[in-house]
Amino acid sequence: MLLNLARTIPRSAANGPGQRFVVWVQGCAIRCPGCWNPDTWDFETRQLRDTAALADEILDTSGIEGVTFTGGEPFHQAGALVDVASRVRAAGLSVFVFTGYELDELTRADHRELLALTDVLVSGRYVQALRAFDSEWRGSTNQRVHFLSARYTEVSMAGSPSVEFHLAPDGQLAVTGFPLPQLLDVVPAPKWPPQNEQ
Amino acid sequence: MSAYITLATPMVDEECLIEAIVELGFDRSALVCSVTPIALRGWQQGRSAHIVLPKERTGDAFNDIGFLKGPAGYVAVLSDDHAVYGRTWLAKVGDRYKSYWNAKQARLAEADRLRIEEERRRLVEAQRVAVHERAKKLGYVVKEGREGDKIRLVLVKRSY
Numbered sequence: 001m002l003l004n005l006a007r008t009i010p011r012s013a014a015n016g017p018g019q020r021f022v023v024w025v026q027g028c029a030i031r032c033p034g035c036w037n038p039d040t041w042d043f044e045t046r047q048l049r050d051t052a053a054l055a056d057e058i059l060d061t062s063g064i065e066g067v068t069f070t071g072g073e074p075f076h077q078a079g080a081l082v083d084v085a086s087r088v089r090a091a092g093l094s095v096f097v098f099t100g101y102e103l104d105e106l107t108r109a110d111h112r113e114l115l116a117l118t119d120v121l122v123s124g125r126y127v128q129a130l131r132a133f134d135s136e137w138r139g140s141t142n143q144r145v146h147f148l149s150a151r152y153t154e155v156s157m158a159g160s161p162s163v164e165f166h167l168a169p170d171g172q173l174a175v176t177g178f179p180l181p182q183l184l185d186v187v188p189a190p191k192w193p194p195q196n197e198q
Numbered sequence: 199m200s201a202y203i204t205l206a207t208p209m210v211d212e213e214c215l216i217e218a219i220v221e222l223g224f225d226r227s228a229l230v231c232s233v234t235p236i237a238l239r240g241w242q243q244g245r246s247a248h249i250v251l252p253k254e255r256t257g258d259a260f261n262d263i264g265f266l267k268g269p270a271g272y273v274a275v276l277s278d279d280h281a282v283y284g285r286t287w288l289a290k291v292g293d294r295y296k297s298y299w300n301a302k303q304a305r306l307a308e309a310d311r312l313r314i315e316e317e318r319r320r321l322v323e324a325q326r327v328a329v330h331e332r333a334k335k336l337g338y339v340v341k342e343g344r345e346g347d348k349i350r351l352v353l354v355k356r357s358y
Contacts, residue, residue, distance in 0.1 A: 010345065013352045161353055161354045163353040164352045165350070170296075170318060171271075177353075
């Protein structure tokens, strides 16, 4: 089974509880205004990964307690993510999912299958006017955190880092989590997003 | 969704950047390249660039698109919401640039490679220090670690 990916990072502390392997899927029909990741909206193929191979890569990553699915919209590719989630959960890892849908919108059979394998779900549209910076795991304050298994509780959220930088040897600097705007211009160039002054 | 934002994909090599733009379908003969910055049409506040994609060739009624060379590499001057040459296109340029850059690195003589590596190390160190300083100013504690060949800086809000 194949999954259309935008990117992965093997370890992050700012995308759910503990250290987690993070998967950004490609493709989102919701397209919330002000979304952090509009490069993940397009449904064209970006990086096709075999789900079994991806699960193996996750399981080969030492010192993580789970996987996080974000995007893009994970529930557009629920079937493929069910395959990944079932493999990693069988090995004892937890599953955390960010979705732009509300929980009661996730009614399809494959949605339900993925929900059954999910420990924590953060649901709801991203609302720019309600943007949150230090609200654990949520991009805007309207979004809801659902603990779908007994593995985590609200206590797990306390003290969770909200931002993380990754600095590659080639100078590429990336930020993940829920950064304050003042953190985004930490390097002089290029500024993002560029301003349209026409 | 949680963010994943590439703040800096340093594109320092003109040749690799041009190849990336051309590979994505832009006509090489329509690119305008200059040693000194050229004024871009349609932008206020005197925007200029060293590499220009003229608006007649991008389907934009108002703005030229450009890449201005600065101390941290080329910076794109474009409209976020352009139907073709917008944010997604720029991400693809970054991807293609990396491929050309890696291929060029492989071709370079060892001495050149070492010189460029040293420049790169200095850039990485400057970025690392910048993140630390900004984070502390905003009230974060920074925990630094390594993830393979990457430096990972986890920012935790001070609770005292």
